[in-house]
Amino acid sequence: MADRITTAQRSKLMGRIRRSDTKPELVIRRMLHGLGYRFRVQLKGVPGRPDLAFTRRRKIIQVHGCFWHFHEGCPSARMPTTRTEFWAAKFARNRERDRRLEEDATEAGWQSLIVWECELKDIGRLQVKLADFLGPARL
Numbered sequence: 001m002a003d004r005i006t007t008a009q010r011s012k013l014m015g016r017i018r019r020s021d022t023k024p025e026l027v028i029r030r031m032l033h034g035l036g037y038r039f040r041v042q043l044k045g046v047p048g049r050p051d052l053a054f055t056r057r058r059k060i061i062q063v064h065g066c067f068w069h070f071h072e073g074c075p076s077a078r079m080p081t082t083r084t085e086f087w088a089a090k091f092a093r094n095r096e097r098d099r100r101l102e103e104d105a106t107e108a109g110w111q112s113l114i115v116w117e118c119e120l121k122d123i124g125r126l127q128v129k130l131a132d133f134l135g136p137a138r139l
């Protein structure tokens, strides 16, 4: 068998595929592409270099990890039980930064939407949310 690869090679390959497939931002990008939306990634000149920018619609989407951005009321946003003060300060800084960037974007005329990582658990519902925000796929 000529096309045989070693177990180590295979698991390395699979590990890479799995990781990139489940990264929330990539999942959302692929989904939106599939729905016919076109967008720019980390567009310079927009406050916060948003994950996704829909320039003609003047809308942006930020994909937030529930832990790092401390998604309120979400089970993934748990305060670590050690070094609590350090984490509390860090989460507060992240949230403050998110809030400020959203304000800056709004002032610059961009409408923004935050998609939380946990929303990927219900793809159907997320699609509705995205379509509601973006409007029809082709403009």
Ligand SMILES: [Zn+2]
Binding pocket: 066, 071, 074, 075, 076, 077, 116, 117, 118, 119
């Ligand atoms: Zn969440």
